[in-house]
Amino acid sequence: MSPDVSARLINFGAGPGKLPEVVLVEAQGALLNVNNSGVGILEMSHRSAPFDAIQQDAKNRIKSLIGFPDDKFEVLFMQGGGTLQFSAIPMNLLRKDSDSADYIITGNWSRQAFKEAKRLGYNVNAVEMVRRSDDGILSVMDLKDVKAAICPTARYIYYCDNETVDGIEFPSSSFLQDNLGLHSSTVFVSDMSSNFLSRPINLSKFSLIFATAQKNIGPAGVTVVIIRKDLFVESPKEELPLMLDYRVAVKNDSVYNTPPVFSIYVTGLVVKWIEAQFGTLESVDAFSKQKSNLIYQTIDGSNGLLVNTIPTIFRSRMNVIMQVKESGSEEALLQEAKQNGMIQLKGHRSVGGIRCSLYNAVTMEEARAFQSLLEKFLADLSS
């Protein structure tokens, strides 16, 4: 069997998203025999030295790319996706009778996290930073109003760094920390599922970051969690289910029970590829900006035929969303894309329109191909 790369379509999916071909080819070999161990990666004991080496390597590469300030932080590999984190975060950090937390709502995923904490009976406060009017126009709250809405005794502030569905991203990963003017000991919790390892992270400004792998850094089935260990030493009042307890994951180095071995392995390969391809997270950021700007320029030059109402500084480098003004034309655009081998461009069912996701593995050439398609489409519409 030889890898048939030519039959692959251009995948702009929002997640699971495209992965680098070289990683997939390496993973192919590992299915039968990983690192000359004589067993495939799916068949390897999670208590074996070769798997431990694989896991430590993935962890260390993530640490090295981000640049860990000290050993107060740990990298965990967990299961259950973002949804499990939505439950685990309040369950690990809040006492129902005395604590509260603030959630900055900027789109679908921060709202999901807020709803889950509230549903579980925690005292959480929604700060509606981004509002969408009925006709889809966005308004973004001033930072001074965000600050005023935050409760000074909140045990943590939760936000989503990049809203995959809404195409909204903070201008930098510590934009809120840097601009709200809160005390430096404020506990920030960030969902970076769809932009993790796409730009620098100043880890000293965080207490917890989580990222499901299936956007920028790997396959579905594993969630990378970076936590400040000292925050989790104090025991919550209620006993938590083992798989939701960060103390259990820290104490057992993510191997309390059988971890998602293959997903961790491929994540390690992707992180190694990021190092080799880009060198630094600053380079990934520059690349991502350049790539997404191609599409935003076309939208902004479309004389209103393509619409994105997100204020420029909050436009996502990862998920470029747009509405096609002329009704009925979206379907035609999707069809034309498909005929040109470009797939997964349909917007999320909750907002409609077009969404072009540009994760790390999507090349500049692929982004240019979509830009060209858009320009041809616009020319046809205008003629």
Place this chain on the structure above:
Amino acid sequence: MSPDVSARLINFGAGPGKLPEVVLVEAQGALLNVNNSGVGILEMSHRSAPFDAIQQDAKNRIKSLIGFPDDKFEVLFMQGGGTLQFSAIPMNLLRKDSDSADYIITGNWSRQAFKEAKRLGYNVNAVEMVRRSDDGILSVMDLKDVKAAICPTARYIYYCDNETVDGIEFPSSSFLQDNLGLHSSTVFVSDMSSNFLSRPINLSKFSLIFATAQKNIGPAGVTVVIIRKDLFVESPKEELPLMLDYRVAVKNDSVYNTPPVFSIYVTGLVVKWIEAQFGTLESVDAFSKQKSNLIYQTIDGSNGLLVNTIPTIFRSRMNVIMQVKESGSEEALLQEAKQNGMIQLKGHRSVGGIRCSLYNAVTMEEARAFQSLLEKFLADLSS
């Protein structure tokens, strides 16, 4: 890249365990392009029609192999391994203030499940069916004593069908149901992680069965759960974390959030392979008995040099454990095995000794190879 099957060792690992080579080769191709979709299986949207087809196919093959009696039962794919089920089962089925459940303890995994339910504050009762003396001799409680120890108002009875660590397996998957003489409406919950799809299951005798994939039917990262839907309609008093709530999994057909796409895909391939290789679960059972008997015969004919004290009817077809009487010889046996390309034979750290796991993908020839090794080892010891 051509699959290098010859470099593969004979893998007797207890889990993640060996998978069929043909499945691994098919999965290799799918990494770059699955089912001619133009995208790799790791890069496919979990909301796409091709993935839905993959998931439904895996589900339907499991249903067809077992023979589902009616549509009261559903197959779910969940994350978090057995440990998440240990938490989810009492959280979904018990009210802390009024309900209780009985756990039949036969080894390590049933005890872990019991401990987790107790730790979470549920009223659970341990029925110590198998006891191990300090010198490793097992005693098994009479069934009438098990029955006497069961609480008539227990909301469910939990047991582990095959104890991976201890090498103890019930003689059939509904042995307790068939022999305890309890009312037919008694709710039975069974952990079949290490013997799922290795013998027939009379589903009408169960309310919940779960099996982590990484032993007999696939890679780590997914747990197959079979539940009687009507049991889960009634809402528990407390709200559960979304990923632990069976109602959420049923309502969303296991795709509330991004599922472990690849693990589900490979599980489907393994189930398809079981159908093709064995036809029926009766055939898998006959094959498993024949395979494990090779090793048990050698143990029983060893004049006490190899020791397994488990009563014959409770000896596991999946995990054959043994102690080597002559002290210091175990390490020599493991070394000799390694030199002959056989790995993962060391017993679990809690019981020591040797453990030879014979999951579905382990061939008769591989079992014979280990038998021959044991016989040579015994001959060397006696000479």
